[in-house]
Amino acid sequence: MKYRSVFDIIGPVMIGPSSSHTAGAARIGLVARQLFQKAPTWVSFHLYGSFAKTYRGHGTDVALVGGILGFDTFDNRITESIEIAKNSGLTVSFHEEEAHMDHPNTVKIHLGDDSHEMELVGISIGGGKVEIKELNGFELRLSGNHPAILVVHDDRFGAIASVSTILAKNEINIGHMEVSRKEVGKEALMVIEIDQNIGGNIMKQVEALDHVTKVTKIHE
Known part of the structure; x- marks a missing residue:
């Protein structure tokens, strides 16, 4: 495997204990926010595999919410993101799903406001890297690591x-x-x-x- 830089090996600059469960989750949330193009008023996270089992202990929950709020992986506000979301009027819910997915670190994000909704499926593949696998029913492969x-x-x-x-x-x-x-x-x-x-x-x-x-x- 070839690496573009040392950061592909040691992982990203990040807040939290895990590049897969924290940095990767934050990046998936951030891609969802960028694709939605504005602040949503509600968001639901459907967690699969190891995400569902460990999301509280590994900070996946605060990372996902932080991404939706527009925080990058290194933003100190991630640790307080759920409280920040509550104070900003963003309704957040988490759902532990039992369905088997191809990758253990999988999340489906459903978000919206009064005018429209969006649904996205993302996986965290390690080292802070992610792939977006589905958007509003369209299958795709988007890394989220490049423009x-x-x-x-x-x-x-x-x-x-x-x-x-x-x-x-x-x-x-x-x-x-x-x-x-x-x-x-x-x-x-x-x-x-x-x-x-x-x-x-x-x-x-x-x-x-x-x-x-x-x-x-x-x-x-």
Whole structure:
């Protein structure tokens, strides 16, 4: 296995006892917050495997809530995140699930407000690294460790090429890309991990494409 830096070996700068159960959980929560694009008013965490068995003792609960509040893995406020959430009006619930999942450190996050909801499934794979496996029913593989854009679009000829062309014209290099769809010819989701964060101008160019319905970005 190749590592990009020493931090891939020793783990991230973090608050808490475990890179998998604390830092990874915080990062999953933070990706969920970035994808939701604003502060939710309620969130429910459905915990599977070892997450369900040890989430209180390993700080997974405060880490997940901290991520939803927008706190990074090293933010000292994570330890008080549940109290901060309560004071801010965010309703939080935890659910220990018995279903068997492919990975032991799995969480399903369901969050929302009065206008819309979002559901995300993430796993913590060790060393603070995570993968987002599902978003609103779309299967995907998103690391959360690199800048990325998620494009909801019509499943039709030329959709992928048009987005790729905009990124190429703006000298944005694609590190990983995949497309998921629920049904042929209906709604699809394009997930593109890139080498650097992109500005609002490029986002607007992608949003202006007639087959695109929504563009969201996440960043390291």
